[in-house]
Amino acid sequence: MPDTPAISVELLTKRFGDLTAVNGVSFSASKGEILGLLGPNGAGKTTTIQLMLGLTTPTYGDITILGQDLRRHRRDILKRVNFASAYISLPSNLTVEENLTVFSRLYGIRNGRRRIGELLEQFEISHTLKQVTGALSSGQITRLNLCKAFLNDPDALFLDEPTASLDPDIADKVRTALGEIQRERGVTMIYTSHNMQEVETMCDRVIFLSRGNIVAQGTPAEVLKSARSESMEEVFIAIARNGALKDVAEAEGD
């Protein structure tokens, strides 16, 4: 019997008035898989993630996370998933310790203090424990957001451009830490990024969205093969400009 996917989305549709942001999208992610959700700005990536977190209600379609229907079991699901984004923050006027303590209590973490210590060490920001969050560098803030995202030891994690605005050194450290945790814990991750090199390194499979539709999917190698390209960057640009996956060489000739 095949394994139940950790995340499954069926015919997911979201319309905002006349605009269809997500158009009948279906996909799934297995346990421990890192699935890249890619596409140009406005493709529907962020809306899809927001739908999967229950922040936005779908117009149509079903979302099943960790075997439970999101509409009916959202709170149970939220105990076992987490989210980090470059576009949200923790309160800047609280210390790192205070912020993580609040969220460890919200997630009902036993031995919260120990868990906080472990995560800060894993992301190499232990020294910031007593510092006010607003005084941290952007690299430290990103890693703090990831510490918050791993507090509840999630089975599924949604990461929206986690390395945006980081310098290459910190971005590499973040990717290494994410990779380590993913290998140790087998966390299923939905990952968005505009850094195609990062996507190739991190993701087991990718889905390209354009105007709310899936236009390509598969392992990075499969996508490159179908586009007859050697670089995901080229594939991204071709999709952004043509709205569909074309043979990159052909698209360049257009």
Place this chain on the structure above:
Amino acid sequence: MWLRVGAMVARYMYLYRRSLARSGEVFFWPVMELLVWGFLMTYLRRHMLPSAIVWLLGGMIFWDVLYRSQQAITLSLSEDIWAKNLINLFIAPISVFELLLATCFMGVIKATITILVLGTLASVLYAFDILTIGAALLPFMLVLLLFGWALGTFTMGLILRFGKAAEALVWGIPFLVQPFSAVFYPVDVLPQPLRAGAYLLPSTYVFEGMRAVVSHGTFDIRTLGIAFGLNLVYLGLGSLFFGLMLRIVRERGHLSRLGME
């Protein structure tokens, strides 16, 4: 549930402990207001009926209980919008009810501090003893706290729906009910058509009751029952309104935008 509510109360208390501006807001404005009204009262006492002047100071202190209670809800959630922390909260396993309950506890804390500080200062500076209100003091405070929660829940619904454009309402909404709550004057000062409206507000019964206690040493206890009944209605309506606004913002995708802007 209580662990999660406690976590949110701790989150807001950390903020007040760390920020002089935020904690000053609990003390500074009420004390400044008390000084203005206190000195006005001192001046008027020399020229007018002393007992009537006491209404002003009592009214001011009680008004602040309602105002701080409403502010605790609206400012607590607004802080999370300003900090871009709203999405972190909405994807945590805390229910909207628990979130609101935590902000209501903040209302109790703020209102209690307010009444303790102002009561002490009014006694020391202006010889106004709030304890002369006697056994009615606690139920009066409770009516104002509950009405503050109802107004706060309604205000938060508007902020969720209309975003930062509606932020001025955090401070403005209580002043919509102030003229009709007969805070500083009896209801019969209001034009006839407005009096019936005034009695639809729970706060009116507190301010009228306070004046009755100061003037005659007693008040009609049945009016407290009406005030609590009205509070139940407003709390119910406020919660329904907040729930409706939350549903709308989820449908329109505004929740994520509000949390990221």
